[in-house]
Amino acid sequence: MLQLSHVSKLFNPGSPDEKIALIDIHLSLKPGDFVTVIGSNGAGKSTLMNTISGVMTPDAGEVRINGEVIHHLPEHERSRWIGRVFQDPMAGTAPRMTIEENLSMAYARGKKRGLSFGVNAKKRAFFLEQLQRLGIGLEGRLRAKVGMLSGGERQALSLLMATFTQPQILLLDEHTAALDPARAELITRLTKEIVAGMKLTTLMVTHNMEQAIRLGNRLIMMDKGRIILDVSEERKKTLSVEQLLGEFERISGNKLSDDRVVLG
Numbered sequence: 001m002l003q004l005s006h007v008s009k010l011f012n013p014g015s016p017d018e019k020i021a022l023i024d025i026h027l028s029l030k031p032g033d034f035v036t037v038i039g040s041n042g043a044g045k046s047t048l049m050n051t052i053s054g055v056m057t058p059d060a061g062e063v064r065i066n067g068e069v070i071h072h073l074p075e076h077e078r079s080r081w082i083g084r085v086f087q088d089p090m091a092g093t094a095p096r097m098t099i100e101e102n103l104s105m106a107y108a109r110g111k112k113r114g115l116s117f118g119v120n121a122k123k124r125a126f127f128l129e130q131l132q133r134l135g136i137g138l139e140g141r142l143r144a145k146v147g148m149l150s151g152g153e154r155q156a157l158s159l160l161m162a163t164f165t166q167p168q169i170l171l172l173d174e175h176t177a178a179l180d181p182a183r184a185e186l187i188t189r190l191t192k193e194i195v196a197g198m199k200l201t202t203l204m205v206t207h208n209m210e211q212a213i214r215l216g217n218r219l220i221m222m223d224k225g226r227i228i229l230d231v232s233e234e235r236k237k238t239l240s241v242e243q244l245l246g247e248f249e250r251i252s253g254n255k256l257s258d259d260r261v262v263l264g
């Protein structure tokens, strides 16, 4: 499904600002895997997501989705294959457009140009059904401007839009981090439901250690551009936050330096 081999990324090579972001990363995900990603500041988590999404090209190695090298794919193919939700609820939606218009845009995403963004009765019925699944009352607000929604509502909409086209890979980039605990819990629940319901292959970066253990069937830990620990579903079942932090210290030789860490 997703295959990274020998992936490396260096910023500002040869300059005093040189930064090694990824070093010889190997990662293989099976269809339906839900992998949580944790690590210290600057470990390379965002660079990993950017490289998988094709936003950044690796300096060495390659990323394949279903056997195809991602960087060779045209933009519309990539956006059909990859859904992404960012930390900032503002990032995934267009605030001046209505919920219905945003959904229509997401619906057309990944399809060849020329496809209408317009909303017809059939599409509207589909949108209503999808919004009802979220269970937060957005189905009654199709014509509301998205800029009027709360952060949690926008993030729920972003999640729906990112998964509309049944992407091959779903990338969640600290997508609950900017929300208050109740909203974060809501988005976590919706994430679990959508990922399990659609059997999506998912990578989720989180600073919440408890969430990283509780969600998904695999956990990877990054430090200084490398994957330093890969935890199986079995091991995750009995793993505590203290043990996870202990493992980080044992392998990296340092305490986890993450200024946004949430223990649980």
Ligand SMILES: Nc1ncnc2c1ncn2[C@@H]1O[C@H](COP(=O)(O)OP(=O)(O)OP(=O)(O)O)[C@@H](O)[C@H]1O
Pocket (backbone or CB within 6 Å): 011, 012, 019, 020, 021, 039, 040, 041, 042, 043, 044, 045, 046, 047, 048
């Ligand atoms: N565009 C860029 N230009 C230069 N250096 C960069 C750039 N993006 C990332 N880096 C550097 O690459 C390294 C990895 O950064 P990255 O953002 O991937 O880490 P991260 O694990 O997501 O960190 P955090 O948890 O702090 O957000 C860091 O040293 C960072 O400073």
